[in-house]
Amino acid sequence: MKNVLILGASGGIGAALTAACKARGDVVTGLSRSGDGFDITDDASVAQHLASLSAPFDLIIVATGALEINGAVPEKSIRNVTAQAMLDQFELNAVGPALVLSHAARLLPRDRPSVFAVLSARVGSIGDNKIGGWISYRSAKAAVNQVVRTASIELARTHPQSVCVALHPGTVQTAFTEKYLGRHPSVPASEAAHNLLRVVDGLSAAQTGRFFDWAGKEVAW
Template identity: 40%
Template sequence: MPENIVIIGTSGAIGSAFTRRMSALHPASKIHAFSQSSTPTSEGNITYHPICYADEASIQDAASLAAETGPLDTVIVATGLLHEGDIRPEKSLKDLSAKKFMKIFEANTITPSLLAKHFIPKLNRDNKATFAAISARVGSISDNRLGGWYAYRASKAALNMILKNAALETARRNKNAVIIGLHPGTVDTDLSKPFQANVPSGKLFTPDFAATKMLKVLDSLSPQHSGKIFAWDGQEISP
């Protein structure tokens, strides 16, 4: 059973659902909940902390703070960006811009990479410990049959490579670590709202459903699965 749990991105719908579900499943565990909009407070076994993703020193301090109560057993990164303001998924090459690419990559690739840099070394070495980041099926190059969404697809594909690299490196000194990406499916959040009209019936999930399913996937994995990407239903997603 995980004793020291970290959820990052808890102001979002999925991160919040992860926090609630982990609190219910592990009431005796310590849960550190980080987001950029949090104020320091506690609620039951959950302690909320602020973090600034644009400041690596803040990320480093967050990892040290969480590890003060012991090595980390589970770290879940539930951050990400698909659209914001004038940033929308591109339909064709003419829609590309450096500004959009930098914003999307900062949120979906760089921030999780820096979180991995500082949180993975804090993982438990004596028992199974997991670092999981929310990825996306559209980050699979071999699964891409529709095109479009250039920056988002590329940023998630890059994240998947980061996770693979981190898994290979971490395995050399922590044989109990599981480093993976998770695809939550299409979840009823602000991120998916502009695109929900095209979602097949029964395939639009609540955040609580998605979090519950993904936690079951996490429980089923072992270090031999490290470096891979899994969907909410446990199916491995090809690179």
């Protein structure tokens, strides 16, 4: 049995992760904007909500994120970039997880293994980018990958048994991806949750600071 914290617990993947963890007997704490007023993009909200938790947690998953924000769809070309759309993507998909990670040392145990996982996306891989497009979303996910990598180095100094990773859940059948499901193979949120937990359960401290997909295969930065 693990003490688990899921941020973004009301979303498609977040809710599925919550259900999967509870089904296997974990004690789960969930926070979301709709259910708790947890705004991952706001410093004060993050600090207030995380300070109220009874830490430490054996597993923390940041499952927040969005592909479309305020009606802005992924760009087909660099010519379609707007400042506001890009800033919105960075605020939610990169700044938010960074704010949570700034509290990671207090939230994780020092004397036993733990995992801090941030849901990223394969399109955030610079090395894997072969077709272009989706500039703002790609860039925000590439940024959060760097946040995870940097935080893992710092966290290992005080929490040597910790694992801090970015995870690609695959294309999941949620409202998040509904308009794009025809382009890629997809899985139900419940299946994605079990895949992610299987990867998490197999991680060791030697793998901290890396980027893995739903099958446990490492993704290029």
